[in-house]
Amino acid sequence: MAYPLLTNCPVCSKQLKITKLQCNHCQTTVENEFEVSKLAALGQEQLHFVEIFLKCRGNIKEVEKELGISYPTVRGKLDDIISALGYTSQKKPEVDKKKIVSLLEKGEITTEKAIQLLKEGEES
Incomplete structure (x- = not known):
């Protein structure tokens, strides 16, 4: 059974580095420092939201229906994810x-x- 990738240390909450990769078939092992995508830093709930958002092709009204949440809640979740990815949300005044x-x-x-x-x- 595979577990979800840990991106933060369970002791100090700092970001973990991936240093070892191994092939399940031939047992080849590669050791070095590897980068993960920004998406790996998202929590399970945020990743689920991103999947639904992509499935709905970015149509916020469709995301509302799919998740059963309001338009402002969809926008808020989207802004949280944008922030978690290290970007600033460009809200219009x-x-x-x-x-x-x-x-x-x-x-x-x-x-x-x-x-x-x-x-x-x-x-x-």
């Missing part, structure tokens, strides 16, 4: 709808510009 309406009422922006700003807010 929250659109202030009241401010857009106020600017429109004052005549400081056109209707077309207001619609554009509101649509940009929906995409984030």
Whole structure:
């Protein structure tokens, strides 16, 4: 029975190095320092989420249905994984709808510009 790859030390929680690989068929052994992919650092729940996300071809609505969770929860899990992989999530700033309406009422922006700003807010 094979066990999942440990990536962190069970004693101090620091990252482990893989130093030995062995073939189950011919018993050839290779020793050195080997790198693992960034995905190896993800927990089981995060890897499951990534699998579902890929299965759904990145369609967040489909991920919602598959996992039975809300859109904000999907986005939150995705942001957590992005962070765990060492990347920064490029969140767009929250659109202030009241401010857009106020600017429109004052005549400081056109209707077309207001619609554009509101649509940009929906995409984030």
